Every structure is written in C-alpha cells, then in structure tokens.
Amino acid sequence: MTNKFKEIKERESKLLCNTYGRYPLAVSKAKDCRLYDLEGEEYLDFLAGIAVCSLGHSRDDLADVMAEQARKLVHVSNLFYQEPQLDLAEKLLSTCAADKVFFANSGAEANEGAIKLARRYMHAVRGEDRHEIITLEKSFHGRTLSTLTATGQEGPIKDGFSPLPDGFVTVPFNNISALRGAIGKNTAAIMIEMVQGEGGVRPLSQEYVNDIVALCKDNGLLLIVDEVQTGLCRTGRFWAHQHYGITPDIFTSAKALANGLPMGAVLCTDEAAKGFGPGSHATTFGGGAVISAVACKVVDVMIEEDMAKRADELGAFAAQETEKLRARHPDKIVGSRGVGLLFGIELSCDGSAVWNGLLEKRIVCNLTQGTILRLVPPLTVTREDILAFMEALDEVLTAL
Ligand SMILES: Cc1ncc(COP(=O)(O)O)c(C=O)c1O
Incomplete structure (x- = not known):
C-alpha cells in the first residue's frame, strides 16, 4: 500500500460515514474501459461504475455536450x-x-x-x-x-x-x-x-x-x-x-x-x-x-452505434469463452448466466479469493451473492478485453 493510498484511506475513515466496503483501489482517472490508480497503473474495468458508464468513461462527446449546456x-x-x-x-x-x-x-x-x-x-x-x-x-x-x-x-x-x-x-x-x-x-x-x-x-x-x-x-x-x-x-x-x-x-x-x-x-x-x-x-x-x-x-x-446488438454479441462471446474455461476448471466454474453484458459467472470455489486474484491482475469486476462474478463492463468493451479477462481468470483459477 503506498503512502498516498494510506493517507486517502485515513482521510476517508475520518470524514465519511462508514457505509461502504470499498475496494482497495483509489481511482484517479478513467477512460473508456480502463481505470487508472494514483500511480497511473491501468486496470481493465468490467464494472463500469456498477453498470453505469455503458458508453465508456470520460467521453469527449459527452463532456462537450455537458460543457456547452452548462454555459447556457x-x-x-x-x-x-x-x-x-x-x-x-x-x-x-x-x-x-x-x-x-x-x-x-x-x-x-x-x-x-x-x-x-x-x-x-x-x-x-x-x-x-x-x-x-x-x-x-x-x-x-x-x-x-x-x-x-x-x-x-x-x-x-x-x-x-x-x-x-x-x-x-x-x-x-x-x-x-x-x-x-x-x-x-x-x-x-x-x-x-x-x-x-x-x-x-x-x-x-x-x-x-x-x-x-x-x-x-x-x-x-x-x-x-x-x-x-x-x-x-x-x-x-x-x-x-x-x-x-x-x-x-x-x-x-x-x-x-x-x-x-x-x-x-x-x-x-x-x-x-x-x-x-x-x-x-x-x-x-x-x-x-x-x-x-x-x-x-x-x-x-x-x-x-447499435449498442444493443453489441451487448448481445459480446454477451454470447463471453458465454462461449466461459464455457471453454469451465471445461478447464469444472471443479471451480459452474457456468455462466445473464443476458447480453449483464453477465454472471457462477463459481463453486472461494469467490472472494478469485475476485482478489483478478484485482491483483488489474481486472475490476464485482462479486455478488458470494460466488457470482458479475461482469457489467462498458458496452464499448472489446473481444480482446474479454479474452484478457478470461486469461486472467484462467490464471487465477489455476493458482487457487
Ligand atoms: C435493479 C436496481 N434497482 C435499483 C437500484 C438502486 O439504484 P440507485 O443506487 O441509483 O439508487 C439498483 C442499484 O444497484 C439496481 O440494481
């Protein structure tokens, strides 16, 4: 933990009501499907601010609309x-x-x-x-x-x-x-x-x-x-x-x-x-x-940009790739479920350990109900990003 991160954690616990179990990550910048920590390290974002930044983070076109309207x-x-x-x-x-x-x-x-x-x-x-x-x-x-x-x-x-x-x-x-x-x-x-x-x-x-x-x-x-x-x-x-x-x-x-x-x-x-x-x-x-x-x-x-079609296709791709991983780790992956890019991978092993392992590999996602990895990336996520996620998950499950 860097000194700067430690300082942020201490300020937060002094200043804010204690309602959130926060991830051990302070985000200083976000762009498209990537988050950046205080040192500028890059994280692949499969959370999108909990299914919020569906068009990707910090878009110039939205910033322009925001600024123009804010002046009016x-x-x-x-x-x-x-x-x-x-x-x-x-x-x-x-x-x-x-x-x-x-x-x-x-x-x-x-x-x-x-x-x-x-x-x-x-x-x-x-x-x-x-x-x-x-x-x-x-x-x-x-x-x-x-x-x-x-x-x-x-x-x-x-x-x-x-x-x-x-x-x-x-x-x-x-x-x-x-x-x-x-x-x-x-x-x-x-x-x-x-x-x-x-x-x-x-x-x-x-x-x-x-x-x-x-x-x-x-x-x-x-x-x-x-x-x-x-x-x-x-x-x-x-x-x-x-x-x-x-x-x-x-x-x-x-x-x-x-x-x-x-x-x-x-x-x-x-x-x-x-x-x-x-x-x-x-x-x-x-x-x-x-x-x-x-x-x-x-x-x-x-x-x-027909984001619905994109979510549909990428969700099917993620399901197909999860199935390949399930075949490699039948004792740890039950399967996938969801619709489009509201995508869940059900685990039969320690969900928190997997989630932590992914974070160590600089991949952000969410764990829900203890064993479900919930993936809700920006809809602008690419096939390469999904493959990077699956490769990291494969490594984490192999090491478990
Ligand atoms: C299905 C559903 N309804 C309602 C909410 C609450 O939304 P908010 O946190 O913006 O109040 C959420 C938030 O996760 C949600 O997923």
Whole structure:
C-alpha cells in the first residue's frame, strides 16, 4: 500500500460515514474501459461504475455536450418549462411503448416514484384502497425506506431501520403459485427486475413472466419493471422487458441513462400516468438541463452505434469463452448466466479469493451473492478485453 493510498484511506475513515466496503483501489482517472490508480497503473474495468458508464468513461462527446449546456443553462427547477428534458423524453419514449416520463435523480428515487404512482393510481383513478406491492426474493430496488422494504433481501440493508413501511410483500423467485397466493384485495402492483442484478444475475424465464403478466391482467394489478440496471442496451435490447414481448404499466431507469451523471426516470403508459396530478410528486433536480442534454446524447449514441446488438454479441462471446474455461476448471466454474453484458459467472470455489486474484491482475469486476462474478463492463468493451479477462481468470483459477 503506498503512502498516498494510506493517507486517502485515513482521510476517508475520518470524514465519511462508514457505509461502504470499498475496494482497495483509489481511482484517479478513467477512460473508456480502463481505470487508472494514483500511480497511473491501468486496470481493465468490467464494472463500469456498477453498470453505469455503458458508453465508456470520460467521453469527449459527452463532456462537450455537458460543457456547452452548462454555459447556457444549468438549473432553474421544474417550476419552469425546459426543452432539454422534453427532447430526452421524446427520445426515451421512441425506444419503448411507454407514453409518459417523470425524471428523478437515482434508481431508488425512480423506484420510489413508481411505487407512489402505482398506489396513487389505485386511489385516484380506480378509487380503490389498494396499496400493496409484491416483489421477488433476492430483488434489489434501492435504499430509501420503501425501496429497501421492497428489496427481497435481509441483512444489513434492513437491520435496525424498523419500523419499515407497510404494504410490501416478498415472494419466492420463480414460484408462480406463491405469487398467486400473495395477491389479495389490497394488492396494487407486482414489481420485478427482468434480470436480477444484485441478486446474482438471475434472468426471469419467459414462462414465469407470461404468468406474471396474466396474473396482473386477471387481478387488475399494475406491472412495474425495475430497469435501473437492465435498461439502455445492457441486455441486448434497449430495454430488457423487450426480450419478453411485454409492455409494463410502469418501468424505471437510472444507472446508464446519463453515463455517470445521476439521473433516474419513471416511464409509464398514459393510463398509469393518470395517477399523478399537479402537486402529487416532484423533485428539485429531476430532468435538469445539463443532465438531460447529456442523456439525449447517450440515447443517440446507443441507437446510432447499435449498442444493443453489441451487448448481445459480446454477451454470447463471453458465454462461449466461459464455457471453454469451465471445461478447464469444472471443479471451480459452474457456468455462466445473464443476458447480453449483464453477465454472471457462477463459481463453486472461494469467490472472494478469485475476485482478489483478478484485482491483483488489474481486472475490476464485482462479486455478488458470494460466488457470482458479475461482469457489467462498458458496452464499448472489446473481444480482446474479454479474452484478457478470461486469461486472467484462467490464471487465477489455476493458482487457487
Ligand atoms: C435493479 C436496481 N434497482 C435499483 C437500484 C438502486 O439504484 P440507485 O443506487 O441509483 O439508487 C439498483 C442499484 O444497484 C439496481 O440494481
């Protein structure tokens, strides 16, 4: 550990609340799929700021848009009409079957908005006292009080925060009869991720999703899809729900939306949007001019450069290369799963040792659920980068 790094660690523990188990790396610079530490050492980035910098780090085209808009208009609040947020809304709505958008500032805030919209729709439009949201085990929806209650995980995420808000029920994953049994007279919506990211890169099956959609229809429930991690081409379609041929009533976006600037969005049908009226929901910063201008450029690049196709092809390539590695290490790799570049490698050996070994070889990725290496690189990652990852993993597993 260098003196400079030691000094940074000490400053951090004095200055910041102790909420993060940080990686032993201080990043001073990032470009495309590479991170650089304090000494300028290069790391291959298979994390992209947790599926955020999908177009790669520190892009000149986005920096230009940011700077140009910042000289014109940064913030006036949502009391005013602002064209950049309308431009962004038009672009986003052209990618899906939704009709309306509400802009927020993070994934949790977008999900919070989606939950509020579902509840208010039931009250204001249907005149029914339905407020309960059903979610799935191992889901992750955020850290605000209601999104962490919606999250189907236990442990430090929930410990010590009671009383948690009422109105959330979690059911076992991929179990349609449990879901059916959880629906009652108070149920407002079912909320799902198409591929559970934090939960271990677990895609929902087509059959399960079809059954969920049918349950929503038969019981008059809204379907909320959390696309915070899966959206914006990550899974090989612009939105992951498009793999399944479904139209959610409400879905959320964040992470990659402004390629590293904080932004979230709630997208919904005209019908669901009736739930909100003036004064019912708001946020000071949502859809600000700079961030909206950047997000417009992000959406343009994603479409022009067909990032969905790229994610799809590179995900298939990573699966093929993982299979080769599995054949070499059948006792240590169970297999791969995921969709596009939301990619998981399931290990049957010590996940932390593998993760540490990769970091020593200057490869950054994420370990989730103890044994799943979650790879969410920038979508600009190359085949050579993937091969470099696999070679490093091969060496680490051989040495284990
Ligand atoms: C599926 C999903 N929903 C919500 C969130 C919360 O997003 P944020 O950290 O921006 O609040 C995350 C973050 O990892 C996520 O993966």
